[in-house]
Amino acid sequence: MDSEKKQIENKAFTEECNAVLMAVSDALYAIGGKWKLMIIISMARGNKRFTEIQRQVKGISARVLSSELKELEINGFIIKKVAVGYPVTIEYELLPYSQTLQEVVEAMTKWGMQHRQKIKTESSLDKSKN
Amino acid sequence: MDSEKKQIENKAFTEECNAVLMAVSDALYAIGGKWKLMIIISMARGNKRFTEIQRQVKGISARVLSSELKELEINGFIIKKVAVGYPVTIEYELLPYSQTLQEVVEAMTKWGMQHRQKIKTESSLDKSKN
DNA sequence: CGGCATCCAAATAGATACTG
DNA sequence: CAGTATCTATTTGGATGCCG
Numbered sequence: 105m106d107s108e109k110k111q112i113e114n115k116a117f118t119e120e121c122n123a124v125l126m127a128v129s130d131a132l133y134a135i136g137g138k139w140k141l142m143i144i145i146s147m148a149r150g151n152k153r154f155t156e157i158q159r160q161v162k163g164i165s166a167r168v169l170s171s172e173l174k175e176l177e178i179n180g181f182i183i184k185k186v187a188v189g190y191p192v193t194i195e196y197e198l199l200p201y202s203q204t205l206q207e208v209v210e211a212m213t214k215w216g217m218q219h220r221q222k223i224k225t226e227s228s229l230d231k232s233k234n
Numbered sequence: 235m236d237s238e239k240k241q242i243e244n245k246a247f248t249e250e251c252n253a254v255l256m257a258v259s260d261a262l263y264a265i266g267g268k269w270k271l272m273i274i275i276s277m278a279r280g281n282k283r284f285t286e287i288q289r290q291v292k293g294i295s296a297r298v299l300s301s302e303l304k305e306l307e308i309n310g311f312i313i314k315k316v317a318v319g320y321p322v323t324i325e326y327e328l329l330p331y332s333q334t335l336q337e338v339v340e341a342m343t344k345w346g347m348q349h350r351q352k353i354k355t356e357s358s359l360d361k362s363k364n
Numbered sequence: 365c366g367g368c369a370t371c372c373a374a375a376t377a378g379a380t381a382c383t384g
Numbered sequence: 385c386a387g388t389a390t391c392t393a394t395t396t397g398g399a400t401g402c403c404g
Contacts, residue, residue: 165377165378165379167377167378168376168377168378191384192384
């Protein structure tokens, strides 16, 4: 391969790489962070109330949950529904757009499970060495 | 559906949800954050040198890249190779384990691209309204 | 080139108390 | 129940200088 051709290929390669990086960066901006995916997962299982979600998403504080829900609403993943009455009941619902995350969630879940398995195997190997 | 059956189903549902949440939480712990996936993507395209990676992963500082590379090495995704000589050359290489992230990366890339498209469409709609 | 050390600013998040 | 307010502690990260 002559060096001119190499340069052209490298350029295309770099551009493809940049496109992928930009996409992943966009994705991380919207759904990155410790909580957003977990909240969506919990809601996809039917949790709608603030306290329900907080109970299932272990470790999240009310303050953080509150601000995450706001961001998810702004970004079109969920909607907050306030039903008048005594007492007022507030429910959060997934919007169709959050369905588009299904593949991402599935891939992460699958990977997370096999990763946990790997860690477990490694730590039991460590033990058997001692 | 009687309430006993409902409770049993709810319990199974909650447990499945917890399993998924735990998996995703594990995954986020290992590969979450702003940079890790991006570094792996850049390396998968052939970038091996510190400065190369820094150039391609826009916005990352040397200090942060350095610490991220260390974590990636500890977690078995990459290996640091030091070639003696003048000057010493240092290269980072992906280990086979990082191949297991391919599905995750693909899903995130795909989603990120369509998300960017959605944002662009929305903002051009906004403009046409004014 | 591939970092590490230091200092400092900003963002993030926990704890606690409080409200309608 | 569904949050908000406040305060503080911790984490994170940028800037800079230095080193072999």
